[in-house]
Amino acid sequence: MAISTTELKQNIITALNLQDITPEQIDDEAPLFGAGLGLDSIDALELVVMLEKHYGIVIKDIEEGRPAFRSVRTLADFIDARRSSA
Amino acid sequence: MSNPFVIAAHSVTRADLATARLGQRFGRMDLTCQLSLAAVEPLAPFFDSFPRERIAIVLAARASSLPTDVMYWEGHNEPGGLSPTLFTYTLPSAAIGELAIRHRLRGPNLCFVSNGHEVLSEATGLISTAEADACVCVFAQVISASLTETIALPETARADAVFLQRTGPGLLELGENHRDIESLCANLRAQN
Numbered sequence: 001m002a003i004s005t006t007e008l009k010q011n012i013i014t015a016l017n018l019q020d021i022t023p024e025q026i027d028d029e030a031p032l033f034g035a036g037l038g039l040d041s042i043d044a045l046e047l048v049v050m051l052e053k054h055y056g057i058v059i060k061d062i063e064e065g066r067p068a069f070r071s072v073r074t075l076a077d078f079i080d081a082r083r084s085s086a
Numbered sequence: 087m088s089n090p091f092v093i094a095a096h097s098v099t100r101a102d103l104a105t106a107r108l109g110q111r112f113g114r115m116d117l118t119c120q121l122s123l124a125a126v127e128p129l130a131p132f133f134d135s136f137p138r139e140r141i142a143i144v145l146a147a148r149a150s151s152l153p154t155d156v157m158y159w160e161g162h163n164e165p166g167g168l169s170p171t172l173f174t175y176t177l178p179s180a181a182i183g184e185l186a187i188r189h190r191l192r193g194p195n196l197c198f199v200s201n202g203h204e205v206l207s208e209a210t211g212l213i214s215t216a217e218a219d220a221c222v223c224v225f226a227q228v229i230s231a232s233l234t235e236t237i238a239l240p241e242t243a244r245a246d247a248v249f250l251q252r253t254g255p256g257l258l259e260l261g262e263n264h265r266d267i268e269s270l271c272a273n274l275r276a277q278n
Contacts, residue, residue, distance in 0.1 A: 016113075016114060016171075017113035017114040017171075018110065018113060019107065019110065019112060019113040020107065038110060042170055042171055042174060043171075045170035045171075046169065046170050046171050048166075048170075049166035049167060049169060049170065050166065051166075052165055052166035052167075053164065053165045053166035056165075
């Protein structure tokens with residue numbers, strides 16, 4: 001079953017301790033880093049930890065995760081692809 | 087040269103953090119940083135009287151970063167491992183960095199692990215030697231429940247902050263009897 005982007009957004013909010021942001025306020029297609037949600041490199045590492053903790057997905061090379069971290073949509077697709085190939 | 091003047095002072099406890107909204111970074115900070123930022127926030131309007139590179143920061147952390155160090159280490163058995171975010175707060179000087187980022191302060195800074203008794207005297211030194219024109223002084227006390235026996239201090243979470251500048255009048259001129267930032271803040275609260 002495909003991952004719910006709402007659930008993924010909630011996990012991102014919780015993992016990064018984002019204040020005053022709800023899943024509904026995050027656009028599926030908006031950039032996670034820079035202009036979009038405004039995350040930084042420490043947040044990227046925290047997302048790597050979150051992926052292993054919640055989805056059992058291990059990213060050993062940050063370059064591998066870079067395309068996946070473009071947006072919530074690309075991250076959800078990445079999780080679905082990893083799960084289906086496991 | 088005369089003593090610096092206390093322009094403003096503020097103290098916070100953990101209870102004050104429930105309503106604090108101090109930017110997107112605030113939620114991810116450790117308790118020492120959150121308390122330090124919340125204590126300093128009401129002092130910020132006074133910063134505008136100075137170039138930001140002329141405002142120093144002197145901070146003392148009662149238990150260094152030990153409460154955060156423990157939290158960080160407790161994560162080593164968690165799936166995914168240790169928290170990268172928490173790691174960045176495993177230094178007592180992290181609060182100085184967060185204060186500098188939020189208020190764009192670029193003056194000199196000093197960090198102590200102590201009971202806070204040297205904060206005001208070191209700030210006075212920075213101002214009297216013209217290394218700074220003003221100084222943000224912070225004493226952060228964070229002792230988590232798990233540490234009370236180890237370091238023989240009661241559980242606490244509070245921060246006291248004072249803004250000093252070269253000229254007055256302000257609230258008072260710093261004197262020989264004002265060497266302890268915690269007592270100074272308590273006295274100012276009592277007067278109000």
